[in-house]
Amino acid sequence: MSLLDVKSFAMGEWIAPDADARTFENAVTGETLGRAGNGSLDVQGMLDYARQTGGPALRAMTFHDRARMLKALGAHLKGHRQALYDLSFASGGTQNDHMIDVDGGIGTLLVFASKGRREMPDAHVYLDGEVEQLSRSGTFLGQHIATPLKGVAVHINAFNFPVWGMLEKLAPTLLAGVPAIVKPATATCYVTELAVKIMLDSGILPAGALQLVAGGLGDMLDRLTCQDVVGFTGSADTAFKLRSSPHILRNSIRFVAEQDSLNASILGPDAVPGTPEFDLFVKEVQREMTAKAGQKCTAIRRILAPQAQVDAVIEALSARLAKTVIGDPRAEGTRMGALVSNSQKRDVLEKARIIGQEAERVFGDPESFEVQGADADKGAFLPPMLFHCANPDTAERIHDTEAFGPVSTVMGYRDLDHAIALVNRGEGSLVASVITHDPEVAREVALGAGAFHGRLYFNNRDSMKESTGHGAPLPHMVHGGPGRAGGGEELGGVRGVMHYMQRTAIQGSPDILTAIGRKWVPGATETPAPAHPFTRSFHDLQIGETIHTEPRKITLEDIEHFAEFTGDTFYAHMDEEAAKRNPFFPGRVAHGYLLLSFAAGLFIDPDEGPVLANTGLDTLRFMKPVQAGDSMKVRLTVKHKTPRNDDYGEVRWHVTLTNQADELIAEYDLLTMNAYQA
Numbered sequence: 001m002s003l004l005d006v007k008s009f010a011m012g013e014w015i016a017p018d019a020d021a022r023t024f025e026n027a028v029t030g031e032t033l034g035r036a037g038n039g040s041l042d043v044q045g046m047l048d049y050a051r052q053t054g055g056p057a058l059r060a061m062t063f064h065d066r067a068r069m070l071k072a073l074g075a076h077l078k079g080h081r082q083a084l085y086d087l088s089f090a091s092g093g094t095q096n097d098h099m100i101d102v103d104g105g106i107g108t109l110l111v112f113a114s115k116g117r118r119e120m121p122d123a124h125v126y127l128d129g130e131v132e133q134l135s136r137s138g139t140f141l142g143q144h145i146a147t148p149l150k151g152v153a154v155h156i157n158a159f160n161f162p163v164w165g166m167l168e169k170l171a172p173t174l175l176a177g178v179p180a181i182v183k184p185a186t187a188t189c190y191v192t193e194l195a196v197k198i199m200l201d202s203g204i205l206p207a208g209a210l211q212l213v214a215g216g217l218g219d220m221l222d223r224l225t226c227q228d229v230v231g232f233t234g235s236a237d238t239a240f241k242l243r244s245s246p247h248i249l250r251n252s253i254r255f256v257a258e259q260d261s262l263n264a265s266i267l268g269p270d271a272v273p274g275t276p277e278f279d280l281f282v283k284e285v286q287r288e289m290t291a292k293a294g295q296k297c298t299a300i301r302r303i304l305a306p307q308a309q310v311d312a313v314i315e316a317l318s319a320r321l322a323k324t325v326i327g328d329p330r331a332e333g334t335r336m337g338a339l340v341s342n343s344q345k346r347d348v349l350e351k352a353r354i355i356g357q358e359a360e361r362v363f364g365d366p367e368s369f370e371v372q373g374a375d376a377d378k379g380a381f382l383p384p385m386l387f388h389c390a391n392p393d394t395a396e397r398i399h400d401t402e403a404f405g406p407v408s409t410v411m412g413y414r415d416l417d418h419a420i421a422l423v424n425r426g427e428g429s430l431v432a433s434v435i436t437h438d439p440e441v442a443r444e445v446a447l448g449a450g451a452f453h454g455r456l457y458f459n460n461r462d463s464m465k466e467s468t469g470h471g472a473p474l475p476h477m478v479h480g481g482p483g484r485a486g487g488g489e490e491l492g493g494v495r496g497v498m499h500y501m502q503r504t505a506i507q508g509s510p511d512i513l514t515a516i517g518r519k520w521v522p523g524a525t526e527t528p529a530p531a532h533p534f535t536r537s538f539h540d541l542q543i544g545e546t547i548h549t550e551p552r553k554i555t556l557e558d559i560e561h562f563a564e565f566t567g568d569t570f571y572a573h574m575d576e577e578a579a580k581r582n583p584f585f586p587g588r589v590a591h592g593y594l595l596l597s598f599a600a601g602l603f604i605d606p607d608e609g610p611v612l613a614n615t616g617l618d619t620l621r622f623m624k625p626v627q628a629g630d631s632m633k634v635r636l637t638v639k640h641k642t643p644r645n646d647d648y649g650e651v652r653w654h655v656t657l658t659n660q661a662d663e664l665i666a667e668y669d670l671l672t673m674n675a676y677q678a
Contacts, residue, residue: 004034027092030378037215050152054179054208067116074109092338105167111475112171148177151227159185176500257486262426268436276461294406307412327372351403359387399425420448428483454481534605556628620668
């Protein structure tokens with residue numbers, strides 16, 4: 001079989017490996033599979049191409065444009081995922097492992113596409129937080145905004161997820177409007193190369209948005225600027241070496257790291273044998289030890305159980321592990337394939353030897369185990385190995401040594417405080433899980449261990465059918481952790497996008513803030529509506545377009561009729577003396593919802609038109625009570641517009657209610673869906 005030549009994609013061209021190329025092996029057979037790397041890559045040219053070609057093209061697009069681009073990429077990859085599955089078998093994983101990688105990556109693209117459309121504006125500036133009033137009368141205001149960095153993101157990815165690991169970084173990067181240079185781990189770069197080729201061949205990405213380095217980066221990191229970002233996944237030692245580079249430190253270059261993690265799972269004190277929680281705990285641990293042959297950054301490395309349940313956990317877990325069929329990942333019935341390489345196998349065995357100095361191996365003998373359909377001596381196969389540490393308080397290495405494979409250690413705890421102390425001994429992890437049906441146990445762990453973990457996963461009989469599992473980072477939630485885990489945060493929806501944007505505080509008048517953010521700010525110039533705004537299509541409406549209604553007088557009959565009709569006979573509306581005793585009211589007052597109803601009657605145009613539906617109110621506040629005899633009028637202003645699909649978009653209207661003295665009595669945002677065509 002001929003060797004695979006994995007190419008780099010630089011400045012619009014595919015570049016073959018040269019004499020400096022590194023080789024990689026087939027994890028199942030141990031034979032050399034291919035080579036990757038080119039020592040003469042023009043890394044400065046790649047950076048310039050990304051900054052000068054990819055960056056401007058992406059920044060010319062709005063957030064919604066880029067979100068639609070991500071959705072199209074996800075759909076295109078989905079149509080080609082079988083080719084990615086087939087190629088991935090050489091990495092040692094099973095079909096289920098490939099689905100985690102490939103489908104997980106595609107799903108991440110689609111989630112960021114959705115969040116980009118739902119939570120970010122169809123604009124070039126992201127507004128971060130609310131307007132801050134910096135002066136008494138409101139003529140000088142502040143607002144935080146975020147805009148794309150004018151550099152490039154260099155993504156250095158690990159071997160275990162050649163597709164998902166790339167796409168989890170690429171999705172928020174592209175949504176932010178920043179081009180990326182992807183450098184996969186050599187061991188599985190051939191899978192990443194195919195995924196990149198599929199995306200580039202689609203024609204969806206603008207030129208310069210995505211480049212690929214197969215092999216080494218050369219001195220690329222020494223050529224970065226303050227506008228660039230390094231996203232890293234890998235070992236703590238490599239992360240330290242890269243992020244402590246004088247050039248990285250001197251230029252304050254953003255370095256987002258996800259590294260070693262001694263993740264743990266706690267069996268709650270209430271989860272005794274025979275409960276659904278006990279069975280769930282054993283199932284989750286077994287899955288985390290064997291999925292991807294334990295080569296997951298989120299895999300469970302430390303298993304904490306009440307001291308009285310340790311033997312039961314070992315027995316039940318060993319029984320499940322004994323059913324794990326190890327072998328050729330293509331073979332029917334195989335449940336766990338090989339590690340990614342024999343080098344990785346040797347590393348795991350060495351780490352297991354270190355763990356064995358403080359713990360007894362109670363399941364899994366690396367010298368004697370069965371492999372189905374493959375040669376155990378040539379392929380990178382290992383059995384699941386379960387250790388038991390009888391003295392976790394005095395042990396050191398089980399709390400600082402990660403065997404990145406199917407290895408985990410059981411230890412007992414005396415009480416919940418002891419469990420929290422042990423789980424925190426990892427000095428920072430990506431995730432810790434707690435299997436319990438007791439909400440107070442969950443609360444104690446959250447308070448006691450939250451500071452040491454990027455994610456806390458709680459599961460029990462109520463959520464087990466729909467939960468995604470201890471080891472499944474979701475694009476909606478942050479993925480990272482403090483201390484040993486690297487201190488970074490990836491994913492997390494818009495939080496992940498912010499890694500590739502600059503937050504800037506802007507200060508100025510309401511008109512200035514409105515112009516920058518494309519969102520009307522109270523106090524900014526109002527534009528008289530040329531016709532009733534409810535008769536105008538989504539595209540015709542302009543930010544700041546305003547109508548002022550005629551006043552309406554509120555009568556005692558109105559208040560009493562509303563109370564009788566709705567059943568809201570709260571004393572402040574019906575009992576003069578009781579209302580006067582209330583510190584907020586001068587006497588009987590109108591219902592707040594009566595005022596909202598009258599407001600709608602004042603600004604509504606009743607005829608069929610482009611307004612399709614009222615979908616809600618935001619930020620409703622009542623400022624001043626209204627009594628019988630007072631009058632009210634309404635100001636309705638187009639505040640913001642957001643396209644939602646091909647037919648209609650959301651209009652956010654700023655609504656203020658004032659009384660006969662022009663005092664503000666209520667304020668809110670009204671949301672409507674408006675057709676693009678009147």
